[in-house]
Amino acid sequence: MTTSARAAICRGNSEPFKIEDVELDNLRPDELRIRVVACGVCHTDMAVRDEQLPVPHPVVLGHEGAGIVEEVGSAVTVAKPGDRVVMSFNSCGECPSCSIDAPTYCYNFFPHNWSGKRADGSPVMFKDGEPMNANFFGQSSFATHAIAHEANTVKIAESAADIPLERIAPIGCGLMTGAGAVLRSMKVRKGMPIAVFGAGTVGMAAIMAAKIAGANPIIAVDVNDKRLELAKELGATHAFNGKDGAMDKIRELVPQGLGYAFDTTGINTLIQEAWGLLAPMGICGIVGASDPSDNLTFNEAEFMGGGRRVMGILGGDSDVGPFLNELLDYHVKGQFPFEKLIGYFDFDQINEAIHASEDGSVVKPVLRISAE
Ligand SMILES: NC(=O)c1ccc[n+]([C@@H]2O[C@H](COP(=O)([O-])OP(=O)(O)OC[C@H]3O[C@@H](n4cnc5c(N)ncnc54)[C@H](O)[C@@H]3O)[C@@H](O)[C@H]2O)c1
Ligand SMILES: [Zn+2]
Ligand SMILES: [Zn+2]
Known part of the structure; x- marks a missing residue:
């Protein structure tokens, strides 16, 4: 059974993002469904909106999501339902770069992050029964729910249990x-x-x-x-x-x-x-x-x-899970005070959040999508 969600759909730079009803596909063995709590807004989202990157339109963007795991596929070991997680970029896990823990240089980066589908070409999202481009950076987190993968999901360590997800959300892209x-x-x-x-x-x-x-x-x-x-x-x-x-x-x-x-x-x-x-x-x-x-x-x-x-x-040569938790450790100790960069917006203010990023008034806008 598919899962109903609300997602902000991008149809290029001539019209604003619009939040609409969508359906998420059933999970594959290595996938997780996340209830998105918050998502950062990044220049790469705007670069795709402006067609500077080869991501197909219309599309659900957002690649700095954090949330709570709702369901996991049979082969997932990284997290279980109820866990607090943050998502980052996706990778294949098998190429020469991935095999030396250098997934930011994955040989198969495009199909796993920018094709609008799963790497095997199947859709993760539907709108009115038709495939909708998503799986952006293996997540598409400008939505109430996202399908993420074993390779790009990070379980947040106990030591960061007191840090709200809406603060953690942007850690997996520009900060990293x-x-x-x-x-x-x-x-x-x-x-x-x-x-x-x-x-x-x-x-x-x-x-x-x-x-x-x-x-x-x-x-x-x-x-x-x-x-x-x-x-x-x-x-x-x-x-x-x-x-x-x-x-x-x-x-x-x-x-x-x-x-x-x-x-x-x-x-x-x-x-x-x-x-x-x-x-x-x-x-x-x-x-x-x-x-x-x-x-x-x-x-x-x-x-x-x-x-x-x-x-x-x-991606700062990040190996995703270990490095993001290392950064959260620095944050807990007060050495990585990235909260000073963040300005919060409600999900339905997504166009205002994008504007605040583009006019430079907010360094890192973060959308509040659901309550933690
Ligand atoms: N390589 C990667 O893995 C990776 C990851 C994330 C972002 N990026 C890219 O990194 C870049 C920076 O991202 P960001 O989110 O920090 O963007 P940003 O726009 O917030 O920061 C860029 C800064 O450069 C300043 N600037 C502009 N012209 C300047 C000049 N002539 N001299 C000095 N400063 C100047 C701007 O005022 C701004 O503060 C973007 O191009 C983004 O797409 C790359
Ligand atoms: Zn980014
Ligand atoms: Zn790879």
Whole structure:
């Protein structure tokens, strides 16, 4: 028997998201049905709305969901009915990346996250008896209920039992990416200088993680002064406005060069300048979405001579369950205070929440979908 749900349907950028009745398919052995309590709003949702990513429309988006497990398939071991869980991206579990616990680089990322269906092509959702595109990041959590998978569901550890799900919801995307970039991908060393370009969700998470790693100085660069103030609260030792000679100020502050330059803006001219600030063995980590036609140019002698690296990063090299619970541990200890980024909206205010993200007034909007 299918399950009735309400879901926000995206039909492109010419009309607002509309909450409508849908049906969820029966569970496969490795699937879980989650009652969604809350879901974060992320730029990737808007990128799909604007058809910048190859996800078919109309579609149910939302990929930062948290909730309570209602039912599980026969092969599920990650959680049981009644458990509090948070969802992240999906992966195949079998390819060369998944087999070394690097699922963010899954060879089969597209069919498991962006095809609008299960990887085998079957629909997880129906509307008026017809298949509806969903299974976005293996969840589609802009809905009262979601079908998730063994690979992208994380049972929340007992140590985080007091943290509300509506706060935990966004941890599986941008927060994980920024923190993982620092702690896992670039493995930032204690006492080394880092600059973070762009102080949104990803950059702020990187700044909090840089503080955890003991980096020094921690330089935040943004064009929004309010965000720079918050970056300082979260651990930045210096904050420079990108419109006001930030690169020169960094050069003056760290004459021997940066150990790490982390870009979340995706602006190629900025990345090239930031790369030019690296010390020998310095790493320039890049995560920001960019135009598919953009290229980067670096001087070959400087690239080789100093052992400098450019590192493309997806999902902060997270292995999902262990890393998300590690981040929640830091949160419980007060070292990862990401609640300062969140603004809450009711589910039926989804279009207002998206607007608040796009105009920069809220760093991380979170939709309240049902009571915990
Ligand atoms: N690679 C991954 O795994 C991954 C995961 C999540 C998000 N992302 C991408 O990372 C990027 C950042 O995500 P976010 O949620 O933090 O976005 P965001 O929009 O909240 O943050 C970007 C910040 O960059 C600032 N900015 C813009 N132009 C600038 C400039 N010239 N100099 C300095 N700062 C500037 C903006 O003011 C903003 O604060 C997005 O492109 C997103 O799609 C990548
Ligand atoms: Zn996201
Ligand atoms: Zn894989």
